[in-house]
Amino acid sequence: MRTPAAVFWCLLLLFPVQRIVRVDAFTGTYGINYGRIADNIPAPENVVSILKAIKIKNVKIFDSDHGVLKAFKGSGLELVVGLSNDYVKEINSSEDRAMEWVKDNVQSWLPDTKITGIAVGNEVLGGGDLELEEALYGAIKNVYKALSRLQLTDVIQISSPHSQGVFAYSYPPSNCTFKESVLQYMKPILGFFAMIGSPFSINVYPFIAYKSDPEHINLSYALFLPNAGIVDPKTNLHYDNMFDATIDAAYTALEAAGYGKMEVEVTETGWASSGDEDETGATAQNARIYNFNLRKRLFKRKGTPLRPKVVMKAYVFALFNEDLKPGPGSERHYGLFKADGSISYDIGFSGLSNLHTSSSPSTQKEFYAGGWLAPNSLVLFTCIWIAVHLYVRY
Structure with missing residues (x-):
């Protein structure tokens, strides 16, 4: 007996063809x-507990440390790993090296560790290293080729974060363009x-803009x-805020x-809680x-004045104060948490008093937004009912 058409279409709704789904890290x-x-922050296993307690699902690291990848195994947290600037030149020069890196740091950990993205380089363009800038596009392509050969392009998204230093002008927003020196490397990537x-990934720091010109901002x-x-x-x-x-x-420069x-995504933003006297x-x-x-602002799920329908996404910088970071004092004081795991200041995180506290209904809803669990449960039960009903009937 042939399967009734109603069951076929029901199953199609439940298990859609993956190829039509846009990859989103x-x-x-x-x-x-x-x-x-830093040399004084909690172990990765404890970090997973903290992230679960404060209901943060999207996490970005700047490398592919295997200790972190192991700690995130089975956590359900979504992780973007970084291919650091130290690797960009060699990955650009060798497709085989790119394949080796992807196999070792991504494929071998899937699916238990939920790696959803690879950030190739960090603030490379406009940084002054011309050889590194010339190598970035090739490194991006080689990483993507490796993902394609491993059939992971439907699972892993490629990105490359930029600093605001890639812009020639940014004020007013409608006047923004990419620097001519950057554009020759930027356009192939775009x-x-x-x-x-x-x-398009951009690191946005109103703090840095303010400290550089407090008299006029x-x-x-x-x-x-x-x-x-x-x-x-x-x-x-x-505009009522600099963010x-x-x-x-950035949207103006892209246009x-x-x-x-192209969608703009903020890969870093934050404010230092302490710094040098100046x-x-x-x-x-x-x-x-x-x-x-x-x-x-982010939980309102809204866009910007120029792109009101494009929901803004951002990774906050950073989880911890990092005591070994070089540079001015502010670099060591961006953490929402102190080295001992206690909060630097209260911004409304719940669940910290008991790391095993279950999520509230509203938090559960937000956590699964965009996933298939809640809505497809109804489809699943409907499919079962239709199948049983038609089996008895026929």
Whole structure:
């Protein structure tokens, strides 16, 4: 007896063809960077417990440390690993080396460790190392070729985070363009990312902008606090915070380069809770305000004035203060948590008093948003009912 058509179509709804699904390494709106340039932070296993307790599902690391990959095994947390700048040149020069790296640091850990993305390089373009800049595009292509040969392009998304240093101008947003020195390396990458559906990744730091020019930048504007804001004279769009204005500046630069439909994703943003004497604004109070308001803004699941329908996603920097980071004092004070695992300041995380506290219904709903568990459960039960009913009937 042939299977009734109703059952066939029901099963098709339950198990859609995967090839038509766009790869997305970020299924929520709020993620976090788990940096580890420190000698006093919790072990990766304890970090997994902290992340689960504060309900953060999207995590990005800057390498592919196997201790971290092992700790994340079976956690359900979604992890973006980094191919660091140290590897970019050799990966560019050898497809075999790219395959070796992907097998060792990605494929061999799937599916138990839920790796969803690879960030190739970090802030390479505009950094001053011309050989590294020239190698970035080739490294991206070789990593993607390896994923393709391993049939992982439907599972892993490729990205490459940039600093705001790739822009010639960013104010007002409608005036933003890529630097000419960067554009020759940027355009091939943008063309490739447009073809494979990857986003434009940008690191956004209103803190750095504010500390460099506190006399002319309104602190409230940088911290998402009430203020008069600015009006872009070209678009007539109103901006009440620097974060949104920076994102729209990136969209403007992309449009000018011929890629106006590409999505912008924030791979780093945060505020230092302390710093050197000349680092104006680096206080725990400002860091708490910025991160609290950023979290609230992202949970609204809305876009920017220029792209109101494109939901903004961002990875906060960072999970911990990292005591071994070089540079100014602020570099060691971006953590939402201190080295001992206690919070640096309260931005509304729940579940910290008991790491085994179960999620509330609203949190469960947010955690599974975009997944298939809740909606497809109904489809599954419906399919079973139809199958049984038709079996008895026929």
